[in-house]
Amino acid sequence: MISEPNNIQNIRAASRLMVRELGFMNQNLAATDYPPSAVHSMLEIETHGSLTAAQLVQLLGLEKSSVSRMLAKLVEAGELKESPSAEDGRTKLLSLTGKGRDTVHNINTYADERVGAALGMLDPLTQETVSHGLSSYASALKACRENIEGNIRNNVKIVTGYHAGMIGRIAEMHGRYYAREHNFGSFFEGKVAAGLADFSGRLDKPCNQIWLAMVNERIVGSVAIDGEDLGNKEAHLRWFILDDGCRGSGVGRKLIGEAMRFCDEQSFTSVQLWTFNKLKAARRLYESFGFELSKEWEGDQWGSTITEQQFTRKII
Known part of the structure; x- marks a missing residue:
């Protein structure tokens, strides 16, 4: 009802x-x-x-x-x-x-x-009504949140390749998250959109692929492997992002798992990714797939000076 x-x-x-x-x-x-x-x-x-x-x-x-x-x-x-x-x-x-x-x-x-x-x-009867009503309402809100999180885990679908609207959606997820959490601005969001637009035109190459997490036909996560821009048979992991409601649901692990299987099948010599030192949860996920910190420096490629990091996963 x-x-x-x-x-x-x-x-x-x-x-x-x-x-x-x-x-x-x-x-x-x-x-x-x-x-x-x-x-x-x-x-x-x-x-x-x-x-x-x-x-x-x-x-x-x-x-x-x-x-x-x-x-x-x-x-x-x-x-x-x-x-x-x-x-x-x-x-x-x-x-x-x-x-x-x-x-x-x-x-x-x-x-x-x-x-x-x-x-x-308030009179005693109203006090009792408020107490029971608020408790019931709060419990119902909690149940709704847990149900939504469960639906995400159960209903997420991983698809590959270009999907209409994905450039804007992935740029939006990056822009919103990094502006809120790390004060990145329009320079960063524009760089994401421009790089992804260029990459989308190269998805016909067998060494390039993108994975999208979808819930009810809405993109809630992404990751890509660019097999061209580094050369030397090295893969570049790019545009790993999750919608706010998906973090902690296991969707990120599914996406990275698909990308790593692709890299193993393509016989790359290694997989490289660039990030920065404040993304600790992402770092733990990367390390669980065999990535190791290979380089660290102060840089500003995302529009502000931060401690940038390079992680490498060697493929034997």
Whole structure:
């Protein structure tokens, strides 16, 4: 049963009002110097005792890179501490320090006072209705998100070759992600579009190929192997990108896996890729397929000065 339009509009309006009144539009939250994501992270860690970064990504529904940077700042500020997991020494558990417990205590006091004051303006029956209604609605939102993520994993289709609109779509995914996460601008997006347009005209060559992840006929990810531009029988891995809703779903591993099988079949001597040092999740994925860091330098080929990296996967 689909909710009535009036219910949808009323809930949306109420949600916007709650976001404003509870301070989520501010740069910091709950009488702290921290943004909402950091406050929520500390509250979740308090609730669970300790969590890994990966678990927080799932709980908060945020980008891995954003969560990693935020957690690093909380550790540096002395709010969190890291310790090795008893089950896997490579995994780090995050827990509150003494300072972090004091901060969370202040957050809870502030929030309890705000919510208590608002409930005090309602009669007991309405308070009970609000409590149960909000809990049910929040659970339904969570179930919808998990269902969407499951559908992506189950419904993704990997296709090859040129598809109408792919140049613009891949450039859009690059432009949006790198502008938001790393402040890249129009120079970078234009370079992606121009390079991809040139490459698309060379897809008739057997040494070149592109893979697109599709969900309901929409492109949600891409990767390409350019077998011409480096020469010396070396392949160039290019334009690896995922839509925001697909990160962590396994789609990226599927794309890279297809590209590596192609490289092995084409008998390239090696596969090269260029990236930069802040893309830690991508680096772990590359390394899992046998790529190794071969060179690192300060460069500006993407429009701003960053620590660029070259990774190499040798094919025996």
